[in-house]
Amino acid sequence: MRRHVFVGLSVLIAFASGMVVGHARSQTKPGMSAEVMLNVATGEIPKPTRVHANLDHWPPGAETGWHSHLGPTVFVMLDGELEELLERGQTRKLKVGQAFWHPSRRAHNVRNVGERPARALAVHLDSAS
Numbered sequence: 001m002r003r004h005v006f007v008g009l010s011v012l013i014a015f016a017s018g019m020v021v022g023h024a025r026s027q028t029k030p031g032m033s034a035e036v037m038l039n040v041a042t043g044e045i046p047k048p049t050r051v052h053a054n055l056d057h058w059p060p061g062a063e064t065g066w067h068s069h070l071g072p073t074v075f076v077m078l079d080g081e082l083e084e085l086l087e088r089g090q091t092r093k094l095k096v097g098q099a100f101w102h103p104s105r106r107a108h109n110v111r112n113v114g115e116r117p118a119r120a121l122a123v124h125l126d127s128a129s
Contacts, residue, residue, distance in 0.1 A: 037099035063111030080118025
């Protein structure tokens with residue numbers, strides 16, 4: 001008698017498990033999506049290239065000081081808001097979710113003029129030779 005109860009419970013558990021797994025498999029999985037943030041055609045990328053990625057942090061009031069990079073840079077704003085000063089007195093706001101292309105050897109100064117910390121991902125493409 002105990003064996004019949006055990007077999008019956010085992011079948012019931014297997015059936016219930018199959019229903020749960022079958023239901024989960026019948027659900028559609030979310031698909032990956034991509035939003036184009038930057039699309040640049042360039043002849044600036046040196047061969048061979050050293051690629052390095054920095055997670056840059058600016059507390060309120062911080063700035064990089066005037067500088068330039070040997071190769072181009074892809075810059076993606078993650079948190080906060082920054083102001084970039086460019087040559088010839090140009091200024092642009094760098095806001096969360098935006099991506100920017102910095103040409104090589106272009107002097108700039110990036111500063112946090114806000115009251116919140118700011119973070120950005122900077123991917124540098126410098127000559128490896």
